[in-house]
Amino acid sequence: MKSNYQIYIEEEFNQPSYYPLKQTVASELYKPISSWTGRLILPPPKSEQTTEDSVLWEVHNAPDEYQELVGKIVKLQWSPNSQIKQKYIQMVTRDVCFTQVTEEENLHPERLNNRSGVGPLESLAGARLNDDLIVLLHPEQIVDNGPSSAQEQCSTEMTSNLSKRFWVLLAEEPVQITGRFYGLVTIIRRENATDSEKERFEVRHFNKTSKQFDGPQELIRIPQVPAKANGVLNSTNEKIEKSALNQAGWYIYGAKNADGVFITQAIEPRTLLRLEPERVVLGLEAGLNYIKKEIWHHTPEQKGTAKTILLDPSALQEREARASWLEGDKALVIHLFGGIGGQIIDERRTILKLVTGHFAYGFARVVRDPFTDELRFDIEYEQVYAHNPDGIISGAIKWPSYMGDLQRGWLGLRPVSDVIIKLEALTQDYDFDGIRLSPLATLKQQLQMMMARYRIGDGTGVALVTPARSCVQDSNQALYRAIQKIEEEVNANKEIQNWLQHHPHDLQTERFKQLVQLGHLLEEKLVPLGIVRRDWKKKTKTIVGASGNQSKICRLIRGIASWRTMLPRRAHDEMASLLLTQGAKLWLIRTNQVGGWDANICPYPPTTLFPTGALKNSC
Numbered sequence: 279m280k281s282n283y284q285i286y287i288e289e290e291f292n293q294p295s296y297y298p299l300k301q302t303v304a305s306e307l308y309k310p311i312s313s314w315t316g317r318l319i320l321p322p323p324k325s326e327q328t329t330e331d332s333v334l335w336e337v338h339n340a341p342d343e344y345q346e347l348v349g350k351i352v353k354l355q356w357s358p359n360s361q362i363k364q365k366y367i368q369m370v371t372r373d374v375c376f377t378q379v380t381e382e383e384n385l386h387p388e389r390l391n392n393r394s395g396v397g398p399l400e401s402l403a404g405a406r407l408n409d410d411l412i413v414l415l416h417p418e419q420i421v422d423n424g425p426s427s428a429q430e431q432c433s434t435e436m437t438s439n440l441s442k443r444f445w446v447l448l449a450e451e452p453v454q455i456t457g458r459f460y461g462l463v464t465i466i467r468r469e470n471a472t473d474s475e476k477e478r479f480e481v482r483h484f485n486k487t488s489k490q491f492d493g494p495q496e497l498i499r500i501p502q503v504p505a506k507a508n509g510v511l512n513s514t515n516e517k518i519e520k521s522a523l524n525q526a527g528w529y530i531y532g533a534k535n536a537d538g539v540f541i542t543q544a545i546e547p548r549t550l551l552r553l554e555p556e557r558v559v560l561g562l563e564a565g566l567n568y569i570k571k572e573i574w575h576h577t578p579e580q581k582g583t584a585k586t587i588l589l590d591p592s593a594l595q596e597r598e599a600r601a602s603w604l605e606g607d608k609a610l611v612i613h614l615f616g617g618i619g620g621q622i623i624d625e626r627r628t629i630l631k632l633v634t635g636h637f638a639y640g641f642a643r644v645v646r647d648p649f650t651d652e653l654r655f656d657i658e659y660e661q662v663y664a665h666n667p668d669g670i671i672s673g674a675i676k677w678p679s680y681m682g683d684l685q686r687g688w689l690g691l692r693p694v695s696d697v698i699i700k701l702e703a704l705t706q707d708y709d710f711d712g713i714r715l716s717p718l719a720t721l722k723q724q725l726q727m728m729m730a731r732y733r734i735g736d737g738t739g740v741a742l743v744t745p746a747r748s749c750v751q752d753s754n755q756a757l758y759r760a761i762q763k764i765e766e767e768v769n770a771n772k773e774i775q776n777w778l779q780h781h782p783h784d785l786q787t788e789r790f791k792q793l794v795q796l797g798h799l800l801e802e803k804l805v806p807l808g809i810v811r812r813d814w815k816k817k818t819k820t821i822v823g824a825s826g827n828q829s830k831i832c833r834l835i836r837g838i839a840s841w842r843t844m845l846p847r848r849a850h851d852e853m854a855s856l857l858l859t860q861g862a863k864l865w866l867i868r869t870n871q872v873g874g875w876d877a878n879i880c881p882y883p884p885t886t887l888f889p890t891g892a893l894k895n896s897c
Contacts (some may be wrong), residue, residue, distance in 0.1 A: 281385045283669035286685050287408060291501045291541055294410050299338070299349035299439075301458065306541075307483050307494060308459040309648055310339040311531065311676075312414035314446075315458060318403040319351065323393050329526060330355055331367055331397025333492035333725065334437055335446065335520045336439070338412070338533075344420065344444075351439045357418045357447040357674040366723065370730040372737035379740055384665040386739050391491045398451060401733035405671040410565045413452035416797045421445040425883045451726055453658060454671060456544040456679040456687075457531035462649040463498070464491040465519040467599075470647045477515060479499050491527060493546035498530065498540045503685045507667065510618065513690035514874035521581065522583060523547040523872060533677050533857040540796040544682040545689070547584065550867050551677070553603055553644065553653040555588040562858065569854050573868060574883035575695050579883055581897045587591040589864040602700075602863060603644055605653055608718060608867075609700045610857075611640035613659060618878035620897060635884030637750045637846030638662060639725060641718060655698060655865075659723040662753045663743045672732035672741070681869075690873035692714045692721050697854050701862035702763075703792035710777045710786075717793060720763055724756035736897075737819070749810055750849045754800075761797035765832060796860060803856055809849050847884040 291295050294317055319334035331357035337347045356363060373392045388405040390396050402411065422443050430657035463481035479500055483493035500515040526549035530542045559568050568589060590599035603867070640659035647654045655789055658675040668686045681689045688694055699705070707716040732741040732752075742748075768774050768790065781787050806811035858864055870881045880897035 279507060281669075282667040282686075283385050283406065285507060285667070287410070289501070289504055289534075291499075291543075292410075292503075292685060294336075294408075297541070298536055299336070299403055301534050302374050303459050303534070303540075305496075306486075307451050307496070308461045311457060311460055313339065313341050314415040315408060315455060316415075316765070317341040317413065318354075318411045318413055318452070319398075319409045320389055320400065320403040324395065329395055331371065331395075331399045332356075333399045333403040333414075340536075342468060347444060349439065353445045353534050353828075354415075354452075355445065355447060356399070357449045359418065360449050363449055366727060367397050370727055371395055372731075374538065374734050374737055375569055375741055376739035377384045379742075382559070384667050385642055385669055386665050387734060390734060391739060396734055396737075398730040398733075399448075401730055402452060402671065402673060405733055406669050409513065409670065412455050412457070414455050415446065415448060415452055416450050417445040417446050418449040421447060433673040451674060451730075452654035454673055454675040454679050455531075456676075456683045458679075460529050460531045460538075461540075462527050462529055463496075465524055466495070466513075466517055469497060479515075479519065481530075486649060486651065488580055489650070496540070498542055499535075499541045500530075500545075504536065510691070511817065511876055511877065512668075512686060512688075513684045513875045516874045518874040521873060523549055526552075529678065531682070542684065543677045544687060545873060546678045546682045547689075547872060548650075548654075550584055550586060550869065551654045551657070552647075552650075553600075553655070555586045555600070555865065557585070558588045558590065559601050560590055560593055560596065562591040565591050565858050565864065566855055569851055569858065569864075570646070573695055573866065574616070574693070577883040578619070578880050578897050582871060582875060584867070584869040584872050587866040587868070589856055589858060589866065591861060593863075599863070605644050605646055606642040607700060608705050609644075609698045610643040610705060610718065610721075611642050611657055611659070612695075612697040612699065612850055612853055613640055613643060614636040614695045614846055614884060615688050616884040617882035618692060618879050619882040621878045632845065633885045635846045636663075637753060637849050639721070640696075641722070645705060657696065657698075658736070660722065660729065660753075662725065662728045662749050662756075664748065666731065667737070672729040674726075674729070685775060689869060690871055690876070691879065693870045693883060694868070695850065697850070697861050698865040698866040698867070699854075699857050700865075701796075701857055701860060703789045703796060703860075704857075704862075706789065708764075708786060708790060710771075710774045712773055713771065714874075715764055715767060717760060717764055724760045724763075728752050728756055750846050752810075754804055754809050754849060754853075755811065758797070758804070761793060765794055765797060791859065796857075799856060799860070803852055807848065807852070808854075844884060845884065847886060850884075 286292050316338045317336040320337060321334050332353060332735040334351050335354040336351050340347050356367060374396050376391045387404050399567055432817045435533040462484040466480045466482055469478040469480055477499050478497050480495060481498055482491045482495050483560045484491055500517050503513055527856050529546040529548060531544040532542045534539055535541050557563055593599035614635055614637055616635050638659055638661050641655055642657045643656045644653055645656045659680050661672055662674055663672040670686055681687050704717050707714055778787055805812060854864060
């Protein structure tokens with residue numbers, strides 16, 4: 279049977295070749311998703327003499343001074359300047375040799391099978407069957423050195439587009455995105471046209487001067503994506519113009535086809551990411567009650583809707599709570615999705631009638647939107663994600679790609695909770711007289727190691743979704759270890775210790791004490807639940823999700839032993855409550871199958887171990 283991914287790529291609009299490499303768009307209507315974006319290409323296997331982790335990259339967007347590279351293929355490799363990054367590459371690089379179970383499960387990185395020394399760039403580029411992964415980069419350096427060796431890695435058809443001058447050196451892992459450009463529109467109507475053009479919609483662009491949707495009108499295409507193997511649509515364009523979120527507008531992500539029509543590949547509701555919460559809940563007790571009882575209350579009845587809620591345990595007035603979020607703020611994100619009901623059976627519901635869901639961490643920044651000049655969140659997930667039929671890849675993924683992608687995003691298919699957490703002890707950097715430490719950056723490093731290992735199943739070629747719900751354990755192990763690592767670095771550094779002794783009442787000293795306390799609380803809270811293990815450092819050679827060499831009986835036994843981690847909602851609720859109790863401000867984004875209207879599905883909330891009753895279709 280075909281995987282969902284194999285079904286997807288049969289559609290022309292899901293193929294990279296459908297979009298011309300050289301494109302021009304009106305700068306007042308569309309903007310590049312990032313300065314550097316493009317498509318990863320897996321080169322042939324390395325020779326035994328070569329150990330570097332490098333891939334090829336087709337450039338789609340570039341800064342003005344490098345416009346000559348747009349449409350060209352360049353070599354992408356790690357910068358040799360970062361010792362931390364080089365250590366990370368060594369830790370996650372593996373020889374890949376598929377186990378028998380690999381052939382039986384989901385979509386696995388088949389092109390990497392029997393390759394030696396597969397690093398994190400190669401595992402990204404080779405994660406799918408085709409070279410269709412689009413990413414954004416933050417290059418450390420662009421090197422002009424005429425890399426003749428790169429040409430040897432290219433097929434004949436690629437040679438004409440290969441740049442013989444430039445290499446791109448990275449210090450950060452690429453981030454997965456969808457599309458090349460994005461704009462802000464409201465949908466006026468579906469065009470009354472022939473069947474061949476029934477996916478065309480008339481939209482009006484946002485006007486930065488008037489702050490209204492009275493800009494130019496345009497006909498765009500919002501394709502109806504093919505159904506999954508089980509007949510379910512990941513998204514639908516049916517009645518999307520009638521969505522309650524249409525009034526505030528949609529960010530549309532995509533590119534133009536050969537006819538110059540903008541093809542929408544992902545959507546992002548403007549109202550969800552802007553800093554204007556629908557509701558503010560003040561006080562610790564009220565906030566804890568909301569997390570425990572209200573986040574998922576009456577989820578099926580809220581199909582097609584979304585809401586944003588701000589929980590502030592310390593503010594006395596709503597105005598004070600709203601004003602505490604400022605441009606440049608960084609935050610931690612807790613992500614949890616629920617299940618699909620209605621006229622279908624959710625593949626993630628178990629025989630116990632539980633909706634397990636999926637747990638992940640991510641990061642958010644408060645940024646200034648270039649279209650509206652208003653503040654909004656920019657969210658990047660760090661998805662510790664098992665191999666799956668859809669081609670969702672474990673790694674750093676932007677919100678529009680993971681949630682809003684029309685073909686594989688969850689926005690229109692599952693109910694989702696994103697909790698954006700601002701706690702200065704955890705989300706602000708530390709500067710001890712020039713010695714800088716960042717809890718979020720350290721957490722990102724830990725998660726990157728997990729995600730890279732998941733992509734190749736630690737060399738087995740398989741990362742499974744098991745009864746133990748490994749996304750919960752491995753994501754939280756990364757957080758736990760990140761805080762431990764910061765504490766260890768501080769305790770081992772005499773200069774930092776001296777600074778702390780001479781500044782006992784400094785706000786930074788108080789923040790660090792709170793961070794240490796948070797680490798202890800995590801241990802007390804999550805170790806008894808099986809979500810975090812004290813022995814993690816002794817068992818770093820095996821991640822929870824990479825279990826390809828274990829029998830089904832062994833995996834079942836381990837799942838039973840870890841029964842408390844079967845349900846990601848527990849980790850979601852425990853972590854949100856713990857951080858709120860520590861004084862964190864929480865911004866909640868809750869969606870319930872948003873976008874077009876699919877009458878065949880219904881949103882089900884993720885459940886705890888003992889649900890109060892059987893779920894009913896209330897949509």
